[in-house]
Amino acid sequence: MVRRSLVVWAMMLVVASVNGAIREALLIPAIGDAAGRAISTVALCVLVLLLTWLTIRWIEPRSSRDAWVVGALWVALTLGFEFLAGHFLFGDPWSQLLEDYNVFRGRIWILVLVTIAIAPRLCARVRALLASAS
Numbered sequence: 001m002v003r004r005s006l007v008v009w010a011m012m013l014v015v016a017s018v019n020g021a022i023r024e025a026l027l028i029p030a031i032g033d034a035a036g037r038a039i040s041t042v043a044l045c046v047l048v049l050l051l052t053w054l055t056i057r058w059i060e061p062r063s064s065r066d067a068w069v070v071g072a073l074w075v076a077l078t079l080g081f082e083f084l085a086g087h088f089l090f091g092d093p094w095s096q097l098l099e100d101y102n103v104f105r106g107r108i109w110i111l112v113l114v115t116i117a118i119a120p121r122l123c124a125r126v127r128a129l130l131a132s133a134s
Contacts, residue, residue, distance in 0.1 A: 021043045021082065037106075048116055053126075070120040072117065074120070
């Protein structure tokens with residue numbers, strides 16, 4: 001389960017990178033920073049849910065706890081990548097990296113982390129309910 005979760009997180013990283021490139025190249029120049037970031041955040045939440053929906057059976061969490069562990073793993077990996085790679089690989093200052101968490105300035109990136117955390121449990125539960133209904 002953990003290896004498969006890591007593979008899916010790597011796919012999520014690619015999706016998030018493409019989303020970020022589109023935000024920077026198209027959305028922000030066209031509609032401004034705040035709106036571009038908001039649209040990009042919501043789009044990434046939807047993409048995370050879609051990717052999780054498509055892969056949750058392959059990941060095979062065997063219990064509710066397993067699904068929560070997958071979500072926690074994904075959040076930890078995301079935060080680690082965002083801060084460590086953001087600072088040490090891409091040279092972003094810590095203050096800039098932390099700015100995405102400032103909801104008082106309209107930054108809603110935290111929704112992505114919440115989505116990543118709950119997506120495995122939510123998708124596993126809904127898939128189980130749909131399977132039992134049919």
